[in-house]
Amino acid sequence: xxxxxxxxxxxxxxxxxxxxxxxxxxxxxxxxxxxxxxxxxxxxxxxxxxxxxxxxxxxxxxxxxxxxxxxxxxxxxxxxxxxxxxxxxxxxxxxxxxxxxxxxxxxxxxxxxxxxxxxxxxxxxxxxxxxxxxxxxxxxxxxxxxxxxxxx
Numbered sequence: 001x002x003x004x005x006x007x008x009x010x011x012x013x014x015x016x017x018x019x020x021x022x023x024x025x026x027x028x029x030x031x032x033x034x035x036x037x038x039x040x041x042x043x044x045x046x047x048x049x050x051x052x053x054x055x056x057x058x059x060x061x062x063x064x065x066x067x068x069x070x071x072x073x074x075x076x077x078x079x080x081x082x083x084x085x086x087x088x089x090x091x092x093x094x095x096x097x098x099x100x101x102x103x104x105x106x107x108x109x110x111x112x113x114x115x116x117x118x119x120x121x122x123x124x125x126x127x128x129x130x131x132x133x134x135x136x137x138x139x140x141x142x143x144x145x146x147x148x149x150x151x152x
Contacts, residue, residue, distance in 0.1 A: 004043060011038045029082050093119070 015035030019028050040049055047057045056062065084090060093115045101108035 008039075008043055011035060011042065014038070027082065027086070029078065 012035070015031060015038070018026065018031035018034065022028070022031075047059055050057050094112075097108060097111035097115050100111050
């Protein structure tokens with residue numbers, strides 16, 4: 001294996017460990033940014049970074065990225081989801097769905113579906129996966145339900 005491959009694996013493992021362990025005052029977004037910065041500084045040449053940012057270089061006169069609309073939308077959605085998660089919005093929605101279901105599994109499924117649908121209408125369709133995942137996990141956490149126990 002080459003040194004760059006070993007370094008890439010080390011950066012990946014370090015970033016993954018940061019995301020899984022969640023040290024104090026370091027959420028998943030910060031861990032991902034640290035991993036991206038390490039990748040940019042340790043694994044990429046300056047020309048590759050400039051090309052990825054959409055700046056033309058002598059090696060590539062036509063940049064790969066010509067519009068930043070999609071990137072800006074994705075970053076905005078990640079920021080919105082992180083802010084809502086940090087302030088307990090998804091946990092509140094999960095709690096309300098559980099409380100309204102009154103220990104009925106079918107009603108809980110229906111209310112979770114309605115909450116996720118409402119959030120997808122407010123935000124964008126792209127954030128639906130993030131929101132539904134967080135609401136489902138918060139619902140399971142609030143009910144003290146461990147999915148792994150049901151599988152085993």
